[in-house]
Amino acid sequence: xxxxxxxEIGRIITVNYGPSRGxxxxxxxxxxxxxxxxxxxxxxxxxxxxRVTPSxxxxxxxxxxxxxKIHQLFLENKIEKKWFNSRWGKKVxxxxxxxxxxxxxxxxxxxxxxxxxxxxxxxx
Amino acid sequence: xxxxxxxxxxxxxVAKPAKLRESITPGTVLILLSGRFRGKRVVFLKQLESxxxxxxxPYKINGVPLRRINQAFVIATxxxxxxxxxxxxxxxxxxxxxxKTKATKSADGFFAAESQKQELSADRIADxxxxxxxxxxxxxxxxxxxxxxxxxxxxxxxxxxxxxxx
Numbered sequence: 001x002x003x004x005x006x007x008e009i010g011r012i013i014t015v016n017y018g019p020s021r022g023x024x025x026x027x028x029x030x031x032x033x034x035x036x037x038x039x040x041x042x043x044x045x046x047x048x049x050x051r052v053t054p055s056x057x058x059x060x061x062x063x064x065x066x067x068x069k070i071h072q073l074f075l076e077n078k079i080e081k082k083w084f085n086s087r088w089g090k091k092v093x094x095x096x097x098x099x100x101x102x103x104x105x106x107x108x109x110x111x112x113x114x115x116x117x118x119x120x121x122x123x124x
Numbered sequence: 125x126x127x128x129x130x131x132x133x134x135x136x137x138v139a140k141p142a143k144l145r146e147s148i149t150p151g152t153v154l155i156l157l158s159g160r161f162r163g164k165r166v167v168f169l170k171q172l173e174s175x176x177x178x179x180x181x182p183y184k185i186n187g188v189p190l191r192r193i194n195q196a197f198v199i200a201t202x203x204x205x206x207x208x209x210x211x212x213x214x215x216x217x218x219x220x221x222x223x224k225t226k227a228t229k230s231a232d233g234f235f236a237a238e239s240q241k242q243e244l245s246a247d248r249i250a251d252x253x254x255x256x257x258x259x260x261x262x263x264x265x266x267x268x269x270x271x272x273x274x275x276x277x278x279x280x281x282x283x284x285x286x287x288x289x290x
Contacts, residue, residue, distance in 0.1 A: 099289070100289050101289065102201060102202045102203060102289060102290060103153075103155070103165075103201040103202075103203065103277070103290045104153070104201065104202075104203040104268075104269075104272055107268065107271075107272045107275060108268050108272075111268060111271070
């Protein structure tokens with residue numbers, strides 16, 4: 001089994017639980033087997049690795065980097081653009097968009113689903 | 125008692141008509157929450173002097189006529205229909221007031237088996253058609269607006285109204 005998405009310094013991760021849920025952050029330091037220090041939109045914080053999922057993106061930062069330095073490298077490496085162009089990032093955007101559908105948009109979505117399933121049925 | 129109680133001061137607070145929610149503007153699609161047409165999506169026309177909202181289905185789409193609704197029993201969606209063409213100046217609370225029937229004091233009257241069915245006046249039908257004509261034109265321009273207004277709103281499992289975006 002080949003593992004590719006390691007928990008390492010500079011790895012971009014998504015936060016799955018808590019106030020920063022759904023947002024991405026960078027691993028700055030590893031505290032122990034279960035916890036690491038991350039830096040992201042909600043600032044620098046300690047987080048349990050159970051609340052976190054590593055992505056395929058990473059960039060090189062030093063262990064003692066300051067928040068400003070990390071932010072600068074984050075912008076230079078265009079991580080946000082890469083993230084929202086990836087399949088996972090696009091899914092995040094899609095889910096968020098669906099959550100914020102108005103009543104009318106939900107109705108149109110329902111019609112679209114029925115239309116699509118009807119096409120499938122006709123082809124079987 | 126040593127002192128007389130002070131005379132009651134006359135009531136000076138008069139109930140003002142309910143303030144219209146910011147989310148409700150002419151043309152807003154509203155979801156009715158109670159009454160005969162609960163769940164129906166209707167078009168808001170204007171607020172009357174009493175504070176009640178004047179809405180219409182339009183009648184041809186979902187069977188809701190020109191009607192008064194209380195703002196409290198309504199969800200305002202973010203969807204708007206263009207109602208600028210419709211003339212609603214003549215509609216006020218007096219238009220919708222129920223005609224006064226003579227109160228029967230006899231015992232027979234109390235258990236009246238027959239209730240007089242109110243005939244729908246030709247004026248009401250004409251007014252409905254006049255207002256709806258312009259609104260239907262606007263509805264036709266937006267794709268899926270007609271079946272949307274024809275559908276009913278309902279909650280399914282897991283949906284939380286306070287967390288929903290309308």
